Structures are given as C-alpha cells and as structure tokens.
Amino acid sequence: MNQDFSNSSPGRRPAVLAMCLISVLVLGMWGLRTLFTGPQEAPGANLNTEPVIRAGFVNTVPGEGDVRTYMPTVVYNDCRYWDREIIEVIPEGSIVKKGDIVVVLDSSELEDKLQQQELELTKAKGQLADMQAKQKLVGAENQRLLAKFQMQANIAANDLKSFTEATSTAERRKLEGQTRLTSDQFARAKEHVSVTAALKARGYGSITELDLAEATMEQRGRERDQAQGALILNNEFLDPRQRLQLKGVSSIADKDLEYVDLQNQLLYANAEVSTLKTMKWVAGTQGYVDYLTKAIAACTMRAPKAGEVVYAHKRHENRMIEVGSKVHYCQNIFRITNREKLVIAGRVSDRLVYNVEVGQKADIEISNQPDGRVTGTVSWVGEIPTALNWYEPNILHHKLQILLDGSPEELADIALGSTAEVSILTDQREDILQAPLQGIFSNNGQLSAIVRTPAGLELRRVRIGENNGDTIEVFEGLDEGDDVVIENRTRLRDLARDLEPAPDND
Structure with missing residues (x-):
C-alpha cells in the first residue's frame, strides 16, 4: 500500500533528515580511510x-681470560700479616736472573714490632734463668729435708727391728733362765730340808741345821717367785709396751717422711709451674719474633728463576700491582715466565661449561694488539666451579686453559697479561x-x-x-x-x- 508522505506528521521529518546526514558522514569517513590507508592488510602482515x-x-661458548705463559712460576706474598704496601717493584716485562729483587713491601711496622718483641724476649729469658735457679734450690732443699727424715725413719725402723729380733728375745731368755735357775735352787733347797729332817729324826742332825735348811728353802722360794714375776711382767707388759712404743716411733717417722715428701713435691711442683709459665712466655715471644723475622724477610721478594716478569693483576677486583697499592697474604704478585708457549688462563660460566671439552678449538681476540685475533686449543677445564668474587657468590665460573696456536716468533708481539675474549667452538655441522x-x-x-x-x-x-x-x-x-x-x-x-x-x- 502506498504511503503518502505529504500527509506525514511534521515531527518525523527532522529525524529522517538526521539519519540521512549520519549515513552520509559514515560513508564519507570510510571513503577517506580507504583513500589514505589503501586496502586492508592480510592477517599477520605487520608481524616480524x-x-x-x-x-x-655453528655453536660457540663465550669466555674471557688473560694471556699467560705455559706453567709459569708464580711468586706470591708470603708475608703473613696485614695487607702490605708495595714500595718498590721492577717494571713489568723486565728480564731477571735467579735471586734478583723484584718487589719490596713496606716492613717498617714489622721492624718496630720486632724490636719490641726482642726486648720482651730478653726479659723473658732472664726471668726464665732466675726461675730455673730457684727451682734447683727448691729441689736441693727438698732433697736435704727428705734425707733427714728418711734417716730418722730408718733409725726408728732399725730400733724396732733390733728390739723385735734381739733385745726382746734376749731379755725373755734371760728371765726364763733366771726362773729355771731359781726353781732348781728352790727344788734343791726343798730336798735338802727333807734330808736334814730325816737325819734329825734318826738323831744325826740338830735342830739348828734343820732351821737353816728351811730358811734357805724359803729364801730360794722367794727368789723363784721374784724370777717368775719378772718373767710374767716382761712378757705381759714391759715387752709389749716397748714394742708398741717403737712401732709408734717408726710409724710417726714414716708419716713425717711421707708428709715431707708430699710437701717437697708440692713446693717443687709450684716452682716447676712457675718455670713452665716462664718457658711458655719465652716460647711464645720467640715464636712471635721468628714470625716477624720471617714476615720481614718475605717483604723482599726475589726471582726464583730467570725469566720475564709479568704482573699478576686482579683487574676484576681492581687490585693492580704498582707502587702504593696493597697486597694481602698469599696474593699472587708476579710470574716468572718464558714465551715458548702462551696460554689463555680463562673462565667460562658454569651454565655453559657442559659443552666445553679438552681439544676443542677456540677463536681468541686479544686487547691492545694490532692484529689481536688468534686461535687456540682447550687444554684443561676445571671440574669445580668457583665464585668470581666474594660479593657475588652465586655467579659461578669454571676455570679453563687454552693453548695458543703458533710459534714463539708468531706470538712474540702479544703482551703478557693482556685481556682476551674467547669463543670456543663446541659444535660445527653442515646442512642443518x-x-x-x-x-x-x-x-x-x-x-x-x-x-x-x-x-x-x-x-x-x-x-x-x-x-x-x-x-x-x-x-x-x-x-x-x-x-x-x-x-x-x-x-x-x-x-x-x-x-x-x-x-x-x-
């Protein structure tokens, strides 16, 4: 059905006109974009x-190092003390003979300490001599006292032995003899009384003879009783008492001897302890003097053999060998080398070392050389990784050695100690x-x-x-x-x- 726009509501005309205007603007913008940008690109056209x-x-492993001679003689700081300052050093590249002075370290502080310690050592030795003399005197006095009390103990022991084995036995035998003698005399007197009484009864004797015989018997009886009493007194009282007295004297003498011996040992031990303390003082001071003497001698370094001097710089730690710089104990100072064989003493990251093997070829770029590119062969690879420095302990490297190709004449222009960048050829295949x-x-x-x-x-x-x-x-x-x-x-x-x-x- 046809629609008559002439009869449309007047309010709809502005909306239709606005829509037409927007459509024209959109089409115009699309046309301009097409004009300036051209046709739309295919997917992925703007990707690299x-x-x-x-x-x-070709696969290579990078590394770095410095030029050295093959198996050089390394001279290090053997002065076991704090860092020492270099006050004299022979120029690098100098040709030296065995025994020539190459480096001199500052030893003035060590010499002052050595002088003080030598005075201390003299004092300690004097005190040690005094203590040893006192110890000898104590030992001699101890021997005298010990001999005195030993003699007293021996006398007491001899008295006891003499009494036990001789005096006591002789006294007992004497009293026993007297007892037997008086008993025999009493028996004879008693028998005489009996005979006298029998004769008197027969009228052959007088009353006086009988009374005299009875009086003699009574006298002999009293003598017998006295002898028996003396024997009993000796056996039951006098002899045991004397024996106990002598045993007591001997025991006291032994105890006195033991006490004096212990006291002497204590006195001698005290003197010995004092002497040992002084000896320890002397030994410690002597050891320090020897240590300082050795350290002072180590401050003057000599060439162990003839050859060319090459400084052992530690560039990664900014430790250079020069007058005024300080070196620590065991730090390499220089190398005595000959130029028949040159090597790169280098290192490679522990993440890449598994590809490196002995016998692989390497391209080497040496700094400060007009024609610094040479070739070489890997001759040694370290098995244990080490940190490059103490403040980066987690960055590990393996040491390696690369033997440079070429004759000594061809390598004559390469300066020892020069830094080098190496590229080790680990894999090379065709048509891959x-x-x-x-x-x-x-x-x-x-x-x-x-x-x-x-x-x-x-x-x-x-x-x-x-x-x-x-x-x-x-x-x-x-x-x-x-x-x-x-x-x-x-x-x-x-x-x-x-x-x-x-x-x-x-």
Whole structure:
C-alpha cells in the first residue's frame, strides 16, 4: 500500500533528515580511510618474521681470560700479616736472573714490632734463668729435708727391728733362765730340808741345821717367785709396751717422711709451674719474633728463576700491582715466565661449561694488539666451579686453559697479561635445518612456532635440537623457507591462543 508522505506528521521529518546526514558522514569517513590507508592488510602482515634455512650450524661458548705463559712460576706474598704496601717493584716485562729483587713491601711496622718483641724476649729469658735457679734450690732443699727424715725413719725402723729380733728375745731368755735357775735352787733347797729332817729324826742332825735348811728353802722360794714375776711382767707388759712404743716411733717417722715428701713435691711442683709459665712466655715471644723475622724477610721478594716478569693483576677486583697499592697474604704478585708457549688462563660460566671439552678449538681476540685475533686449543677445564668474587657468590665460573696456536716468533708481539675474549667452538655441522630461536616458544606444554602463510597465520608443533643463541636445530614441524614469526613470548602466546581451535562443547 502506498504511503503518502505529504500527509506525514511534521515531527518525523527532522529525524529522517538526521539519519540521512549520519549515513552520509559514515560513508564519507570510510571513503577517506580507504583513500589514505589503501586496502586492508592480510592477517599477520605487520608481524616480524625470519625464514627457516638449511645451512651450516655453528655453536660457540663465550669466555674471557688473560694471556699467560705455559706453567709459569708464580711468586706470591708470603708475608703473613696485614695487607702490605708495595714500595718498590721492577717494571713489568723486565728480564731477571735467579735471586734478583723484584718487589719490596713496606716492613717498617714489622721492624718496630720486632724490636719490641726482642726486648720482651730478653726479659723473658732472664726471668726464665732466675726461675730455673730457684727451682734447683727448691729441689736441693727438698732433697736435704727428705734425707733427714728418711734417716730418722730408718733409725726408728732399725730400733724396732733390733728390739723385735734381739733385745726382746734376749731379755725373755734371760728371765726364763733366771726362773729355771731359781726353781732348781728352790727344788734343791726343798730336798735338802727333807734330808736334814730325816737325819734329825734318826738323831744325826740338830735342830739348828734343820732351821737353816728351811730358811734357805724359803729364801730360794722367794727368789723363784721374784724370777717368775719378772718373767710374767716382761712378757705381759714391759715387752709389749716397748714394742708398741717403737712401732709408734717408726710409724710417726714414716708419716713425717711421707708428709715431707708430699710437701717437697708440692713446693717443687709450684716452682716447676712457675718455670713452665716462664718457658711458655719465652716460647711464645720467640715464636712471635721468628714470625716477624720471617714476615720481614718475605717483604723482599726475589726471582726464583730467570725469566720475564709479568704482573699478576686482579683487574676484576681492581687490585693492580704498582707502587702504593696493597697486597694481602698469599696474593699472587708476579710470574716468572718464558714465551715458548702462551696460554689463555680463562673462565667460562658454569651454565655453559657442559659443552666445553679438552681439544676443542677456540677463536681468541686479544686487547691492545694490532692484529689481536688468534686461535687456540682447550687444554684443561676445571671440574669445580668457583665464585668470581666474594660479593657475588652465586655467579659461578669454571676455570679453563687454552693453548695458543703458533710459534714463539708468531706470538712474540702479544703482551703478557693482556685481556682476551674467547669463543670456543663446541659444535660445527653442515646442512642443518635451522629456525630463528626467538620464534620458538612453549604453548600449553608443547614447543611451538607460528608460521606466516599466504592464507594467514598457522600454529605448528615442533621438535628441536641444539641452539647457538641465534638459531635452533629443527627436526620436525617446519620446512625450509617457512616464515617464522619472531615476537616476544607474550605476543606469541596471544597469537597462538587465537589460532588454536575452540574446545569441544560435548
């Protein structure tokens, strides 16, 4: 049905006009954009890419070091004291003979201390001599007292032995003899009384003779009783008492001897302790004097053999061998070298050392040389990593040695001690398919790459091998000539997310 706009409401006309105006503006802006920007680019046209190539694959490991001679004689600071200042040093490169003075360290402080310690040593030795003399006097006095009390103990022991074995026995035998004698006399007197009484009864004797015989018997009885009493008194009282007295005297003498011996030992031990303390003082002072003497001698360093002097600078610690600088104990000062063989004493990161082996070739760039590029061969690789310095203990390196190629004449212009940058050839193969390392990334646990094709971007799963920092060996997933997108990892993962098919909604 036809609509008559003439009869339309007047309020709708401005709205229609506004819509027409907006449409014209949009079409105009699109036309201008097309005019200035041209046709729309294909997907991925603004991404950076690099092609997959098939060429020779070369892998190197970087390192650094300095030029030295093969197996030089190293001279280090043997002065076991605080850091010493260098006051004299022979110019680097000088040719020296064995025994020539090469470096002199400041030893004035050590010499002052040595003078003080020598005075202290003299004092200690004098006191030691005095203590040793006193110890001898104490020992002599102890011997005298010990001999005196030993003699007293011997006398007491001899008295006891003499009484026990001789005097006591003789006295007992004497009293026993007297007892037997008086008993016999009493028996004879008693028998005489009986005979006299019998004769008187027969009329042959007188009363006077009988009385005299009885009086004699009584006298003999009293003598017998006295002898028996003396024997009993001796056996039960006098002899045991004398024996106990002599035993007591002997025991006291032994105790006195033991006491004097212990007292002498204590006095001698005290004197010996004092002497030992003084000896310790002397030994300690003598040891310090010897230590200072050796340290002073070590401040003058001599060449152990003939050759060329090369300073052992520690550039990474800013420790240079020069007059006025300080060196610590065991720090290498210089090397005595000959130039028949030159080596690079270098180091390589512990993260890369697993690729380095003895016998590998190396390109070497030596600083401060007109033609500083030479070649060499790895001759030794350290097994234990070490920190480059104390303030970066987690940055570890393995030491290595590279023997320079060439005759002594060809290497004559190379300055010993020059720094060198080395590039060790660890892998070299031909006809290897390689992709840019920056284009390989991990996507959901799979190594992947994004390839730009005429149809757009394409996600590939890849299997890779070794890399040299720029390119990486490819076994599967890429072909020669493929344009691999090289962007940062975040950008590559974002692109891969858009390229992956949507998950199933089962």
